Amino acid sequence: MPTLTDRKREILRFIVSEHVQTASPVASSAIARSTSLNASPATIRSEMVALEEEGFIRRPHVSAGGIPSDKGYRQFVSLLNPEARLDPISASRVDQEIRSAQSYIEEWMESASSVLAGLLSTLAFTTAPRGAPAPVKSVQLLRLQEMLVMVIVVLQEASVYKQLISLNTSVTNSEIEHARNRLSEAIVGVPANSLESRAGRIGDGLERKAFDSAVTALRKHNTINTEKKFSGISKLFLQPELIANPAMALGATWLIEDSSSTDFFGITSKAGGAVNVLIGDENPEEPLKNFSVVFCQYGTPETAEGTIGVVAPTRMRYGTAIQAVRYLADHLGQMTMTVYGRQ
Numbered sequence: 001m002p003t004l005t006d007r008k009r010e011i012l013r014f015i016v017s018e019h020v021q022t023a024s025p026v027a028s029s030a031i032a033r034s035t036s037l038n039a040s041p042a043t044i045r046s047e048m049v050a051l052e053e054e055g056f057i058r059r060p061h062v063s064a065g066g067i068p069s070d071k072g073y074r075q076f077v078s079l080l081n082p083e084a085r086l087d088p089i090s091a092s093r094v095d096q097e098i099r100s101a102q103s104y105i106e107e108w109m110e111s112a113s114s115v116l117a118g119l120l121s122t123l124a125f126t127t128a129p130r131g132a133p134a135p136v137k138s139v140q141l142l143r144l145q146e147m148l149v150m151v152i153v154v155l156q157e158a159s160v161y162k163q164l165i166s167l168n169t170s171v172t173n174s175e176i177e178h179a180r181n182r183l184s185e186a187i188v189g190v191p192a193n194s195l196e197s198r199a200g201r202i203g204d205g206l207e208r209k210a211f212d213s214a215v216t217a218l219r220k221h222n223t224i225n226t227e228k229k230f231s232g233i234s235k236l237f238l239q240p241e242l243i244a245n246p247a248m249a250l251g252a253t254w255l256i257e258d259s260s261s262t263d264f265f266g267i268t269s270k271a272g273g274a275v276n277v278l279i280g281d282e283n284p285e286e287p288l289k290n291f292s293v294v295f296c297q298y299g300t301p302e303t304a305e306g307t308i309g310v311v312a313p314t315r316m317r318y319g320t321a322i323q324a325v326r327y328l329a330d331h332l333g334q335m336t337m338t339v340y341g342r343q
Helices: 006-022 028-034 041-053 070-079 088-100 105-120 173-187 191-199 206-223 235-236 240-246 246-257 261-270 320-339
Strands: 122-126 135-146 150-155 160-166 230-231 278-280 290-301 304-314
Touching: 006 041, 006 070, 028 041, 070 278, 070 320, 088 105, 088 320, 105 122, 105 261, 105 304, 122 235, 122 246, 135 173, 135 206, 150 206, 160 206, 173 191, 173 206, 191 206, 235 240, 235 246, 240 246, 240 304, 246 290, 246 304, 261 320, 290 320, 304 320
Parallel strands: none
Antiparallel strands: 122 230, 122 304, 135 150, 150 160, 278 290, 290 304
16 A cells, blocks of 8 residues: 555545545545645645545545545554554443343343444444354264265264265265275364365265265354344444445345355454454455445354454444444453353
């Protein structure tokens, strides 16, 4: 990303802050009046032209003021103080709301998403904490027909997953037993979310088919039944962007209705509990390209982990969102540790 001069940074910061508040293009005259740059509107306009050429802002039409682009929002976020903490009034509101929740996980989730939606006036979500993936306890291959075999995977937690595989040729009982033994050697004792790392130990033919089926079955195990709580749905739909363009609502609807839509949160497992910010086109899922998502994982891999975050049009109060998500993730992390303890 190009390095901006101090004046350009100040102009961009003002455009983002003002546009977030008004949802309208920001004129050069407003910047000249409201900043300490001591520059004329003509100078400001010249700098805005440069910002537009560099892709940090855009203008709806030639005579309009500036609107931040995804790149502009990303630059703005990069300039935020990473040590900034949630303001005392908002923090007190969070503390009070969380203290009122009882010991039920569902109530934590409800309270956390509700207070977050209220702070940001947009959609907030919380996923239930999930325990560390259980290891594979056993694997069986069961012949059902001459060329139809069932793969049965049992996890240490007693969950059972079954997949059917069709063969191109018949196999002997000895071949089935050999494949089962090889598969057991490769995956028994391995956590359910780590099977793919054992692919190099697997041969071809029935052995490979059975392994791929086991991976498919346990991938479903990792994605289904992730309970989510949403708050602020109406707040999101009342945002000016969605009122002007109702088709944008499809993105939020996808997130709410798709039972596996938390898959894109998988990147948090590599983030060490840090707050993640995905802006517009940075979202890996097409329905969310018009939105920004600020989210964080809470808990620990050794106990249980969940996710909390907010979704809004790219015109988001990023500073408050990052601080609030981090603050609530810390709260939920402490509660998760209390309930699940260390293994």
